Amino acid sequence: MQTSGRRTCPECRGTLRTEEQETVCTECGLVVEADRIDRGPEWRAFDEETRERTGAPLTPARHDMGLSTEIGHDASVSAGKRRRLTRMRTQHRRASAPSKVARNRREGFGEIWRMTGRLSLPDTIRDRACVLFTSAQEDDLLRGRSIEGIATAAVYAICRIASISRTLAEVAAVSRVDRGRLKNCYGVLNRAFELETGPIDPAEYLPRFATELGLDADVERRARQLAARATNEGIAAGRNPAGVAGGCLYTAAIETDCSLTQRAAADVAGVAPATLRETYHRLR
Numbered sequence: 074m075q076t077s078g079r080r081t082c083p084e085c086r087g088t089l090r091t092e093e094q095e096t097v098c099t100e101c102g103l104v105v106e107a108d109r110i111d112r113g114p115e116w117r118a119f120d121e122e123t124r125e126r127t128g129a130p131l132t133p134a135r136h137d138m139g140l141s142t143e144i145g146h147d148a149s150v151s152a153g154k155r156r157r158l159t160r161m162r163t164q165h166r167r168a169s170a171p172s173k174v175a176r177n178r179r180e181g182f183g184e185i186w187r188m189t190g191r192l193s194l195p196d197t198i199r200d201r202a203c204v205l206f207t208s209a210q211e212d213d214l215l216r217g218r219s220i221e222g223i224a225t226a227a228v229y230a231i232c233r234i235a236s237i238s239r240t241l242a243e244v245a246a247v248s249r250v251d252r253g254r255l256k257n258c259y260g261v262l263n264r265a266f267e268l269e270t271g272p273i274d275p276a277e278y279l280p281r282f283a284t285e286l287g288l289d290a291d292v293e294r295r296a297r298q299l300a301a302r303a304t305n306e307g308i309a310a311g312r313n314p315a316g317v318a319g320g321c322l323y324t325a326a327i328e329t330d331c332s333l334t335q336r337a338a339a340d341v342a343g344v345a346p347a348t349l350r351e352t353y354h355r356l357r
Contacts, residue, residue, distance in 0.1 A: 226258035278318035320352025
């Protein structure tokens with residue numbers, strides 16, 4: 074509404090003010106106009122060299138590099154249209170992976186996404202596991218082996234390479250294969266690609282184990298000292314690092330008069346109490 078060349082509010086006749094793409098009344102706060110047009114650049118920079126106008130960045134964690142489209146769900150449409158959309162989604166899913174290689178890769182990547190989510194692993198580990206799975210598929214390592222086994226072994230291998238403390242039992246617990254098949258598939262990947270895994274420092278497990286056991290910071294601090302001693306004196310050589318970490322926590326709890334049973338420490342570490350006791354006696 075215009076009055077004597079000055080714009081006024083249509084509700085209270087107050088003065089209008091334009092700020093941050095909105096025209097509002099200074100008296101009653103009514104928003105008269107809103108300009109939501111993004112006048113910034115049309116491209117997005119995912120790194121220092123690549124600029125894209127639309128879409129998400131390409132990712133090796135998808136079998137189609139993230140270039141495919143999806144047919145969404147809409148609960149407001151009629152039943153007949155929902156059935157038609159369901160058939161369209163089925164056909165679209167089949168067309169997005171026309172070959173057996175693409176279908177196997179999509180299934181393997183889905184397993185990797187599921188397991189890394191259950192294990193609370195970062196996206197970088199997920200992407201590297203997908204790349205390792207792709208390399209295994211290209212080298213025909215899936216022949217005679219399950220897709221789930223190679224996918225699980227890829228996740229465990231990347232955790233070992235990145236020195237992320239995830240035990241074999243923990244990875245197997247979220248997998249659809251048993252521990253024996255996981256070890257077999259991991260051995261296949263290790264022999265084929267000569268993975269630079271190296272030994273895991275037992276100290277990597279201490280924060281997580283101490284949190285699960287509800288131990289104080291003093292116990293964890295003493296356990297770190299024991300873990301460093303176990304590594305320097307060769308006590309941890311050739312032993313399960315999770316078991317060594319459990320033994321260090323149990324020893325530290327005994328030294329600091331903290332209540333902790335061998336069974337509880339062994340269960341968290343995923344080892345037998347006898348394995349934990351061996352580390353304890355060598356440290357004592």
